[in-house]
Amino acid sequence: MLFNTIDYIIFLPLVVMFYYLLPVRFRWMLLLSASYFFYMCWKVEYILLIIISTLIDYLCGRVMGRYSEKKKRRPFLIISLIANFGLLFFFKYYNFAVVNLNELFEALHFTAYIKASSILLPVGISFYTFQTVSYSIDVYNGKQEPEKHLGYFALYVSFFPQLVAGPIERFSSLTPQLKQNHPFEWKNVRAGLQLILYGLFIKMVIADNVSAYVDKLYESPADFNSLSIMSGLFLYSFQIYSDFSGYSTVAIGSALLLGVHLMDNFKTPYLSKNIAEFWQRWHISLSTWFRDYVYIPLGGNRVGKRRWAFNIMMVFTLSGLWHGSNWTFIFWGGFFGVIYLIEHFFNKRFPTINPVKPFSVKHLLLALKTFILVTLIWVFFRSQTISESFVVLKSLFVNGFLTGQSLNIPLHVWIFLGIFIVSDLLLYNKRFDTWTSSQNFVLRWFIYALLLFLIIACSGVEIFQFIYFQF
Amino acid sequence: MEKHSFLKYIGIRLALLALMLFVFNFIYTKFFYENDLKEHSDMGMIQMIRNAEYKSDIIYIGESSDVSYDPSDLYKNYISQFISEHYPELRLATINKKAAHAGIYKVLLEQLPKDDTTNKVVIVTMNMRSFDANWIYAKLETPLQKIVTLLRTPIPLFNRFLLSFKAYDVKTDQEREKQVKKRWRNDQLHFPPPFPDTTVRKWDNAMAKKGIIDDLGNRNQAETELACHYIKAYAFQIDTLTNPRIHDFNEIIDLAEKRGWILVFNLLAENTQRAQQLVGDELVWLMRQNRDLLVDYYTRKGAIVVDNLETVDDMDYIDKDWTSEHYAEKGRIAVAQNVANSLKEIFPGKYVDTHYAFRIESHFSLNCETYGWGQYQTVTTEQAYSGEKSSKTGNGEIYSITFEWNINHIPDSCLNEAHISLRFFTNQLTGKDMALAMQFEGGNIEPSFVAVPISTPSFQPNQWELFEHTFVLPKSIKSAERIKFYVYNSTSNIMYVDDLDVRFE
Incomplete structure (x- = not known):
């Protein structure tokens, strides 16, 4: 069930209504049933994966809780990690490994051939796997008491607003809220509705209108003039941003209707002054996951320079691999790592004394630089193969500026994008619900009216899947 | 907030929302609906x-x-x-x-x-x-459903809402293919005589395996594939x-x-x-x-x-x-x-016999009142020179009602010149962007066309005018398969065309 469908428009109010009508002790049952139903709308069988993952982590957590020594807990952490990453590997990376192994065999003139699997990637597997793994590691490290109630634990793994595309929540943050008695509070409902409205706007009006032109560009990038390629890359930067942050915003809004606060996943990332800041503002729940469960265990920055650089590259490469089983994603992560390191050493060599004021000329120039770099790196994210990425980049610089095929992006797409960029600037370090609530009644309702009208009348209708569902 | 004042608070907002939707529907119907119909339908x-x-x-x-x-x-x-x-x-x-x-x-x-x-x-x-199943779950179903959705209710905004929120049978090509294959696999065929292939899948496989063998004992792959295709298309109950x-x-x-x-x-x-x-x-x-x-x-x-x-x-x-x-x-x-x-019993006395002599002709005319020629969707009742209809061009509708004929069906003695006359109605003539075009297609020649701007010596805006032109037909015309005549209008100005007359001499 997608957020931008009539099914969800019916499903969500029903869940919210029954949620507040039910006594607190039964609410977890409602939310768990709703979450499983939500997931089964994609493919019924794959609910088994969530159930298996839930049971393994629940049991491992309970057993680890019995021991005070880490040494005794370790085997159960290993079981949990093998089970979770094993499932993830099988469904997500098996074919990638097989293809590469077969190529290697061929290069070495071996006759062996491994058959690829035709099983579809279960939606959201990367998200809920990371969520359950974080729980197991926290229990192992003694940071988290094991959950005794299987129902609440299952709900933590499968809470529908963030089940298939995050934000990736921590147990310590989400589960206490799920257990809490949330009386009906209008301020939560209002904020939730505001976020859903804005999330749907940026997904349906921005991302879905832009996607057709980006797809057109990537069908035959070499045929387009460089102005069109530039425009297409620019559009993709906003497509991926509006698509993913749109999902997160609706997820946060939906949870808020139930009184649950999810973490913010995006904070105007394209106004970041450098790549380090970009990753503090983009897919925050994933960045913090990698920080806490990969970067810090590897030693973080309390190691030598070389080791630290290795840690950084490791985090970014793994982050790339998390996104997809393709060399393009590994390159994508790797490029971020390299630029991160370059910027770090440059900033160390030429430190800025005064802090950069928001929206100062310096801030805007730095943000522009970051945006251009990120836009170029997105080429690897969007391309199907590494060679396609290089074709796009080569065509950008080699093709004539105006000679050649043009993308012919209509005016209304630029207008929608303009509205989004203005709103993003206004929301710098703010969230849509808090910003809107601080406006006067007339302006607030004008914004609601505009967004509602655009969602209904101007949504793109050709492509509407969320990009991050493939991860 | 007290219960009473909360209800009032909510009530005001719901009323405001209802008013907003009413206004939206008006705006959408007036300024957006036709465009959506054009784009998605x-x-x-x-x-x-x-x-x-x-x-x-x-x-x-x-x-x-x-x-x-x-x-x-x-x-x-x-x-x-x-x-x-x-x-x-x-x-x-x-x-x-x-x-x-x-x-x-x-x-x-x-x-x-x-x-x-x-x-x-x-x-x-x-x-x-x-x-x-092949058609029920066809790939073309999704675009067709979009059309249906935009027309579903008399409230255009609601229809667009349904389209925006995918309240129609929307599936990817892969999902459609899966549905078809599932039916081919599972639907049982019941024959009175014993017949081993009781599903499309089995029958298709058996045919593919057996193949169609020609008189020389060779497998005819093209015929075999066609046979499999016939099974997939018609083997259902x-x-x-x-x-x-x-x-x-x-x-x-x-x-x-x-x-x-x-x-x-x-x-x-x-x-x-x-x-x-x-x-x-x-x-x-x-x-x-x-x-x-x-x-x-x-x-x-x-x-x-x-x-x-x-x-x-x-x-x-x-x-x-x-x-x-x-x-x-x-x-x-x-x-x-x-x-x-x-229909004879429904319309007694109205039926007439028709006889179609498959003969060669050289003179054709169309006044847009009946069907048969290309671009019939341009026919409108907004204006007409004769009868009630004419062909409307411009503002995105580039080609008028089109004469199209097989050159072999024109007597050789009449393939020297084509005299065209037509009536047109517009508020402004814009030169070569409003033209009468002659086009050749098929056969051994590349598609090509010649166009002459539509004009009259004493043009009167918004009046029906007569335009005549004689095209000299090239000697290579016999190499082409078809010939077409139509009005080409790439401008945003509307031009109505009626009484298109084509005479070969």
């Missing part, structure tokens, strides 16, 4: 529905079978036009859309005004293959309880009852001869069983079902390597004849 078809309103005695609704013709046909008329020629006193309107089926027809027919009191006969194309198409036709019957229409289902011809030749008696047995079921089922429901299943001879099917209901002229004439016969 099919303006030609919408235009057909609008033209069909009020002024017709017979409405013919169908898919590509109606309009397809063989390039070598002397008569390129639609099936509906052939029917119309049997009833010259009656007005017949056509609505057609490629790959459409009863689910789409129902929604289109619902668009006809409810207050129209004309006693209408509605002829609905019934394509047997549309009852098959209609279940009146579960087949969605049955449900759609039932809804059309309900709609007709409400509107007081007389319903005629035109069960199209299928190539049973080829099916028999390629696959065998079992497949034809299934086709006939489905035919009998449909005729019986819908006759009992009060519709007139015209059984055309075996009307068209193998040689009159245009597509030789595919299953289709696209007939050459003799096939279309035969189907139309059967439908026309079924």
Whole structure:
């Protein structure tokens, strides 16, 4: 069930209504049933994966809780990690490994051939796997008491607003809220509705209108003039941003209707002054996951320079691999790592004394630089193969500026994008619900009216899947 | 907040929201709806529905079978036009859309005004293959459903809301393919005699394995593939309880009852001869069983079902390597004849016999009142020089009603010059962007065209004007297959075209 469908428009109010009508002790049952139903709308069988993952982590957590020594807990952490990453590997990376192994065999003139699997990637597997793994590691490290109630634990793994595309929540943050008695509070409902409205706007009006032109560009990038390629890359930067942050915003809004606060996943990332800041503002729940469960265990920055650089590259490469089983994603992560390191050493060599004021000329120039770099790196994210990425980049610089095929992006797409960029600037370090609530009644309702009208009348209708569902 | 004041607070906002939606609907209908219809739907078809309103005695609704013709046909008329020629006193309107089926027809027919009191006969194309999984789950279904969604209710904003939030049967190509394959795998075929292949999948595999062997004992791969294709297209048995198409036709019957229409289902011809030749008696047995079921089922429901299943001879099917209901002229004439016969009792004394001499002609004219030539979707009742209709060009509709003829069907002695005359109506002439074009296609030459700007010595805006031009035909004309004449208007200015007359000398 997608957020931008009539099914969800019916499903969500029903869940919210029954949620507040039910006594607190039964609410977890409602939310768990709703979450499983939500997931089964994609493919019924794959609910088994969530159930298996839930049971393994629940049991491992309970057993680890019995021991005070880490040494005794370790085997159960290993079981949990093998089970979770094993499932993830099988469904997500098996074919990638097989293809590469077969190529290697061929290069070495071996006759062996491994058959690829035709099983579809279960939606959201990367998200809920990371969520359950974080729980197991926290229990192992003694940071988290094991959950005794299987129902609440299952709900933590499968809470529908963030089940298939995050934000990736921590147990310590989400589960206490799920257990809490949330009386009906209008301020939560209002904020939730505001976020859903804005999330749907940026997904349906921005991302879905832009996607057709980006797809057109990537069908035959070499045929387009460089102005069109530039425009297409620019559009993709906003497509991926509006698509993913749109999902997160609706997820946060939906949870808020139930009184649950999810973490913010995006904070105007394209106004970041450098790549380090970009990753503090983009897919925050994933960045913090990698920080806490990969970067810090590897030693973080309390190691030598070389080791630290290795840690950084490791985090970014793994982050790339998390996104997809393709060399393009590994390159994508790797490029971020390299630029991160370059910027770090440059900033160390030429430190800025005064802090950069928001929206100062310096801030805007730095943000522009970051945006251009990120836009170029997105080429690897969007391309199907590494060679396609290089074709796009080569065509950008080699093709004539105006000679050649043009993308012919209509005016209304630029207008929608303009509205989004203005709103993003206004929301710098703010969230849509808090910003809107601080406006006067007339302006607030004008914004609601505009967004509602655009969602209904101007949504793109050709492509509407969320990009991050493939991860 | 107290309960009372909270309810008031919510009430005010709900009222404001309702008012907002009312205003939105007005704005959307006024400024956006037509564009959406153009972009996501099919303006030609919408235009057909609008033209069909009020002024017709017979409405013919169908898919590509109606309009397809063989390039070598002397008569390129639609099936509906052939029917119309049997009833010259009656007005017949056509609505057609490629790959459409009863689910789409129902929604289109619902668009006809409810207050129209004309006693209408509605002829609905019934394509047997549309009852098959292959068509039910066809890839074209998603775009068709978009059209239906935009027309679903009388509130355009609500329709757009449904489209935006995907409240229609929207699936990816892969999902559709999966649905079809599942049916091929699971649907059991019940034959009276013992027949081993009880599913499409088994039958298809068996045919692919066995293959079609020619007289020399060699496997004919092309014929084998075609046989497999015939199995996939026709090996099914209609279940009146579960087949969605049955449900759609039932809804059309309900709609007709409400509107007081007389319903005629035109069960199209299928190539049973080829099916028999390629696959065998079992497949034809299934086709006939489905035919009998449909005729019986819908006759009992009060519709007139015209059984055309075996009307068209193998040689009159245009597509030789595919299953289709696209007939050459003799096939279309035969189907139309059967439908026309079924209307005799409804319109006593109105029927006339027609005779089509397959002769060579050199003089043609069209006043947009009847069907048959290309770009018929441009025909409108907004303006007319003669009769009630003309062809509307401009503002995105670049080509006018188009004359198209096979060059072999023009006497050689008349292939020196083409004298064209037409009437046009516009507020402004813009030079070469409004032109009369002559185009050659097919045969051994590359498509090419010549255009002359439309102008008159004393042009009067918004008056019907006469434009005449003589094209000298090139010597290489015999190398081409077809010749076309049409008005080309790439401007945003509207130009109406009527009484197009083409004379070869």
